[in-house]
Amino acid sequence: MPIEINWQLLMPELVIALTLIIVLIFDMFDSISKTILGWLTIVGAGIALWVSIQMQQAGTVGTQFNDMFKVDSFSLFFNIIFLISTILVALISLSYLGKDDRKQGPYYLLILLATLGMMLMAAGNELIVVFLGLELMSLSLYVLAGYFRDNPVSSEAGMKYLLLGAFASAFFLYGIALIYGGAGTTSIPGIASNLTAESQSPLLLGGMFLLIVGFGFKVAIVPFHQWAPDVYEGAPTTIAAFISAGPKAAGFAAFLRIFMEALPAMQSQWGDVIILLAMLTMTVGNVIAIAQTNIKRMLAYSSIAHAGYVLIGLAAANNEGISSVMLYLLVYCVMNIGAFGAVILAKTTDGECLTISDYAGLGFRKPLLGLFMTLMLLSLAGFPPTAGFVGKFYIFKSAVQAGHTWLVIIGAINTAISAFYYLRVVVTMYMREPEEELEFSPYPSTLVVGLILAVIGVLFIGILPSLLLNSVQNSVL
Amino acid sequence: MLIDYLPILLLGLFAVLFAGINLALTHILGPKRPTRAKLSVYESGVQPVGDARQRFTIRFDLIAMLFIIFDIEVVFLYPWAVVFRKFSETSGLFILVEMLVFIGILFLGYIYAWKKGGLTWD
């Protein structure tokens, strides 16, 4: 049996793997300044992003490694989402980590490993590959969440994430085992073809629900969301931004791949569950977010609510639904990293401003910070002409086309609720007088560059969505 | 089906009885003249010092973790070795290089752990 490898198909993954090895080697030598590791990460991810965009435009399709690894417009589009998130997070991390050299190397290594895991999840055409990608991503994130070992809160966030994440992985794995028993294979196209042929066994049904539980934990869907606020609050803010963006997109990518490609025959069973979860997730996320006083916890509940909006698109389960989910995830990643970036920017000499009342009067005293924060929050709330509006619009449109009008009405009510707590921060920034004078640190230039990129992205997609839409609509499964 | 396993059961029974009877016989027949030296823990002739049940330093956990990681990777060598012959005619060199890349990355990780002081005491 001769083995043939099409290296071109694997280019984005290979570039990331190579960057990883280079960063690893550079980190070994004490004589090399560790500040370049972050830049290396950005350059590597940038090259991979460029390659992915080229391949996506060219419509590259192919499978590799005995059909275990599938490159198509869908996986390439998700690669673009992951790599944009990685670049933005690396940019906002450059100044965040401080001068301590020992902290730099492993941090970027783990970010690259997590990115590679996400790319494997999106391209996995076999449940083994999806599982390995998921674990590669999750294991790196557990360490990153607890990265500031000297800080008890960060360690605690790491432990909570680890215990609940590993618990979820076990559910996911058992679900795969049952599906393997029911369908006789773990290959995604294989499951799809076996399913139509034979009657559905209880093993498959059980496996499917366990997969939903596993995914639900990973992307923080209510009722599996409890870890998210604690982890976002305790983890380093850059990592909270990272966890809320790329891994969520990767979870949904694998979710789409498995449920739309392998289990479409069982849509009558999972469709209603998804609708129910979408309603619960949006409502619980938004209602609890109102009560939050810590901005990181508020953003955590907001990101739970956003997972709910994405589920609306999943419930639609048609081509419009898939493309709107992909567009929404791209938009969501950019604006959420932007929002967390603005939180990092609001840094006093004592540390970060974490309670919302700390933001009083910031809008005028720190105009640039006020502008960034306002734009990101408006986009998260879904006001035109920002990207958040475009994303929500297409999600709701696809759900109406699929006949889920009630779901859209609940989504719209939730958008109104969410506007309340997002705008409250904006109002605090511009209309309130500060209770005490806070000493602010100067803006780090790399962080500002990262935020400007996020702002450009949010406004660009918001004003000219058509440029992106064509590419998204060609990328459905 | 199950009757086929009868010899194994008999062997097991025989082993238990043989060992049990011998232990009981020595216990009954053997003369007992205990001295201090005889009752002490046997540690290859060395004088025992202190209790074995003591806490030992947490630094061992790093070594243990590194051991687990590098130990478990060997598991992939076995299936690879099993199928190697099947592929050796057509693309033996390729899958040999593939495994070398795998080992190489592991080795890089080992050097990284070493360089970062994972193997030094203190």
Added chain:
Amino acid sequence: MGLEYYLILSALLFTTGVIGVLIRRNAIIIFMCIELMLNAANLAFVAISRHLGETTGQVFVFFVMTVAAAEVAIGLAIIVSVFKHRQTVNVDEVNSLKG
């Protein structure tokens, strides 16, 4: 022996693990229960693989074993770092993050 016996055993092991995670409060024990869940899945994989007469499931088990080992290494490191701060690994006492 039929496939069902193995699947029932693996389901029992998995449930034991889930119950353990939910009722035990020591982080290390919770972690061991999660390993039990992973191994329950491994048992199911091997049994099904044997039943179907193909090797995918067994290869899957190799990968799961590696993943579990990596998870243990990372998990213990994180739990040790929590212990250094709190002098406890009881998950009810490690609760400074609360809304």
